[in-house]
Amino acid sequence: MARRRDATMEDVANHAGVALSSVSRVLNDHPDVSDRMKQRVMGAIADVGYEPNLLASSLRRGSTKTIGFLASDISNPLFAEIALGAERRLDEAEYTMVLTNSEGSGERDEEMIRLLRWRRTDGLILSVSDERRAGTLVELARLDVPVVLIDRDVKGLDDASVVTSDHARGMRSAVDHLIELGHTDIALISGPRQLRPARERLRVFRRAFRDQQLEPPEHLLRIGSFSAQSGEQATLDLLASDRPPTAMIAGGNLLLTGVLRALRRRKLTVGRDIALVSCDEVPLTELHSPPITVIARDAVHMGDLAAELLLERLVGDAEPRRAVVPTSLIVRDSTKKARRR
Amino acid sequence: MARRRDATMEDVANHAGVALSSVSRVLNDHPDVSDRMKQRVMGAIADVGYEPNLLASSLRRGSTKTIGFLASDISNPLFAEIALGAERRLDEAEYTMVLTNSEGSGERDEEMIRLLRWRRTDGLILSVSDERRAGTLVELARLDVPVVLIDRDVKGLDDASVVTSDHARGMRSAVDHLIELGHTDIALISGPRQLRPARERLRVFRRAFRDQQLEPPEHLLRIGSFSAQSGEQATLDLLASDRPPTAMIAGGNLLLTGVLRALRRRKLTVGRDIALVSCDEVPLTELHSPPITVIARDAVHMGDLAAELLLERLVGDAEPRRAVVPTSLIVRDSTKKARRR
DNA sequence: TGGCTAGTTGGAAACGATACCAGTATCCTC
DNA sequence: GAGGATACTGGTATCGTTTCCAACTAGCCA
Numbered sequence: 195m196a197r198r199r200d201a202t203m204e205d206v207a208n209h210a211g212v213a214l215s216s217v218s219r220v221l222n223d224h225p226d227v228s229d230r231m232k233q234r235v236m237g238a239i240a241d242v243g244y245e246p247n248l249l250a251s252s253l254r255r256g257s258t259k260t261i262g263f264l265a266s267d268i269s270n271p272l273f274a275e276i277a278l279g280a281e282r283r284l285d286e287a288e289y290t291m292v293l294t295n296s297e298g299s300g301e302r303d304e305e306m307i308r309l310l311r312w313r314r315t316d317g318l319i320l321s322v323s324d325e326r327r328a329g330t331l332v333e334l335a336r337l338d339v340p341v342v343l344i345d346r347d348v349k350g351l352d353d354a355s356v357v358t359s360d361h362a363r364g365m366r367s368a369v370d371h372l373i374e375l376g377h378t379d380i381a382l383i384s385g386p387r388q389l390r391p392a393r394e395r396l397r398v399f400r401r402a403f404r405d406q407q408l409e410p411p412e413h414l415l416r417i418g419s420f421s422a423q424s425g426e427q428a429t430l431d432l433l434a435s436d437r438p439p440t441a442m443i444a445g446g447n448l449l450l451t452g453v454l455r456a457l458r459r460r461k462l463t464v465g466r467d468i469a470l471v472s473c474d475e476v477p478l479t480e481l482h483s484p485p486i487t488v489i490a491r492d493a494v495h496m497g498d499l500a501a502e503l504l505l506e507r508l509v510g511d512a513e514p515r516r517a518v519v520p521t522s523l524i525v526r527d528s529t530k531k532a533r534r535r
Numbered sequence: 536m537a538r539r540r541d542a543t544m545e546d547v548a549n550h551a552g553v554a555l556s557s558v559s560r561v562l563n564d565h566p567d568v569s570d571r572m573k574q575r576v577m578g579a580i581a582d583v584g585y586e587p588n589l590l591a592s593s594l595r596r597g598s599t600k601t602i603g604f605l606a607s608d609i610s611n612p613l614f615a616e617i618a619l620g621a622e623r624r625l626d627e628a629e630y631t632m633v634l635t636n637s638e639g640s641g642e643r644d645e646e647m648i649r650l651l652r653w654r655r656t657d658g659l660i661l662s663v664s665d666e667r668r669a670g671t672l673v674e675l676a677r678l679d680v681p682v683v684l685i686d687r688d689v690k691g692l693d694d695a696s697v698v699t700s701d702h703a704r705g706m707r708s709a710v711d712h713l714i715e716l717g718h719t720d721i722a723l724i725s726g727p728r729q730l731r732p733a734r735e736r737l738r739v740f741r742r743a744f745r746d747q748q749l750e751p752p753e754h755l756l757r758i759g760s761f762s763a764q765s766g767e768q769a770t771l772d773l774l775a776s777d778r779p780p781t782a783m784i785a786g787g788n789l790l791l792t793g794v795l796r797a798l799r800r801r802k803l804t805v806g807r808d809i810a811l812v813s814c815d816e817v818p819l820t821e822l823h824s825p826p827i828t829v830i831a832r833d834a835v836h837m838g839d840l841a842a843e844l845l846l847e848r849l850v851g852d853a854e855p856r857r858a859v860v861p862t863s864l865i866v867r868d869s870t871k872k873a874r875r876r
Numbered sequence: 877t878g879g880c881t882a883g884t885t886g887g888a889a890a891c892g893a894t895a896c897c898a899g900t901a902t903c904c905t906c
Numbered sequence: 907g908a909g910g911a912t913a914c915t916g917g918t919a920t921c922g923t924t925t926c927c928a929a930c931t932a933g934c935c936a
Binding site: 541543544545555556559560562563587588589590591592593594595596 | 921922923924925926
């Protein structure tokens with residue numbers, strides 16, 4: 195089906211016997227076009243099989259109607275949902291979303307941001323892999339378009355909108371819940387400090403203990419990556435220690451699968467031998483036996499909100515602002531009375 | 536940080552006191568450039584803070600170095616993995632992937648294909664929501680760039696490469712396995728016939744029975760959408776029927792969560808009260824109690840392969856071809872001896 | 877020394893659209 | 907019927923690149 199050359203507006207104009215600019219006006223439905231002109235041009239468009247070239251249009255217009263989305267791990271269902279929410283919202287506003295992935299690498303963060311800049315996307319939604327990296331900040335500073343961060347705090351970047359989730363509240367209620375059940379040897383398995391969610395969870399985890407006049411169990415903290423493998427290793431490690439935990443908090447859905455694998459290998463039963471809380475709802479948390487207590491939040495909504503904040507600035511020319519998505523503790527059978535020791 | 540106007544190659548040329556075309560040659564490292572020229576231009580680029588405009592470049596060059604990916608449901612972890620595989624591969628070859636989503640709507644299939652065409656992507660990887668839709672075929676026919684279909688058969692589209700998975704083999708061994716365990720009342724819960732995977736599974740499901748001189752249990756077929764809700768409804772429906780199944784096959788990971796919800800509601804235990812097989816490995820299948828027998832395939836590899844087939848045609852100028860990804864049955868505790876009736 | 881080639885460079889025409897500025901025709905209004 | 911506003915249309919510069927072609931320089935050989 196290869197045609198020799200795509201028809202252009204000029205071809206349309208020639209075929210219709212009108213000026214190029216008139217074709218443009220018709221296509222952008224400019225107020226000053228007669229019905230007759232509209233008819234002729236539309237006819238010619240159909241005749242020659244014209245299709246707009248959005249590249250040329252964007253170049254001239256200075257706007258691509260495209261938004262870049264950078265996720266730190268696209269295969270994580272959490273990000274898939276955020277992306278879904280964002281895409282839906284952007285699509286409504288006639289924007290196309292370019293989804294890219296840094297796979298946990300700060301270096302790729304930089305490359306992707308640069309690439310999106312060069313492609314002249316009209317705005318960016320970012321969930322970078324490393325908030326602290328200097329190079330990333332440099333790339334961001336060169337940016338000339340609105341930015342929305344998702345659950346990230348990049349210091350030095352003051353003119354970005356931010357969507358965060360209320361990790362503090364969620365983690366707080368999780369720890370309180372466990373303490374109330376009689377647990378004090380609570381392990382926290384979480385991701386790297388370069389990322390806000392991990393930092394927040396850790397901060398509040400410790401604080402929750404202190405507020406109850408308890409010493410945070412530093413020996414039960416395991417800070418690694420957000421991967422399943424990291425979760426599995428950390429759990430095995432904890433279980434092999436002198437004083438293993440009676441409860442665990444997994445800081446993400448990938449970590450959770452690692453934790454569960456490890457528990458299964460050690461033949462421990464969740465809810466009976468050890469209490470378990472996870473972060474972010476996935477099918478597994480609900481359908482596990484026993485069902486797993488979880489700190490939940492609405493990921494699709496986060497994406498939607500991110501797109502919203504971006505559009506505010508793009509269309510409405512509003513100021514950057516912060517939005518917080520609530521979290522809530524869903525208590526299930528994985529957290530019960532602590533075993534007597 | 537808003538600069539008045541981005542620096543262009545012309546600014547670089549002026550600053551360096553050379554011609555615009557020389558700057559271009561340096562940037563595209565053309566063979567005929569002296570070292571001295573290279574130095575001067577590079578210096579000027581740094582001085583004025585020049586950054587390439589990929590829009591203008593693409594327009595002139597006639598290639599965007601961009602590939603469109605259309606998924607029928609991006610929030611499905613299966614597609615997330617396929618996208619991941621494809622993106623990795625494309626990224627190596629310096630292509631950017633634009634990920635879009637038709638959310639199960641054939642109408643959006645059309646719109647998205649049209650949009651990608653207008654944006655002049657160099658190639659497309661498609662997993663459309665409806666293979667049979669006439670409008671989609673029209674949009675595809677207008678396309679002038681290589682296309683790879685993922686697990687879809689669009690008849691009338693002869694010049695596309697295709698990556699499929701060997702559903703036949705997987706389904707065949709699943710049914711054989713269940714029959715061998717003594718099951719004959721086997722239910723199949725699957726997606727719409729517009730999609731190849733569903734069609735293939737159904738075809739082979741029936742055939743497997745006939746090959747064993749058995750009548751396929753038509754009353755236990757439930758063909759709906761691929762959603763969790765559809766799976767739940769179908770299961771409840773089956774369980775309420777005169778002669779409920781002793782085994783079930785769920786044709787996808789979303790369907791599976793629906794099936795499990797329904798079974799839980801009816802207080803049935805997987806593996807004891809009813810045998811269960813699912814399609815596509817997810818954390819839930821492995822970590823469920825009991826673990827769920829599954830027809831598995833390597834989704835990341837499928838994406839990788841799709842990108843590969845596309846690059847073959849883009850870079851290597853090869854002919855379209857078909858590739859098949861194997862499936863394998865992983866037997867777990869969810870399929871055991873049939874209960875005596 | 878003349879002429880030829882190879883290595884570099886500059887100039888200008890595309891690529892396919894949009895938007896500004898004029899120009900013409902039409903219609904009121906007094 | 908003159909004047910001016912209004913509705914439409916055409917021509918052309920421009921967006922930021924790449925690419926083709928011509929021109930210039932230097933080196934080399936006869």
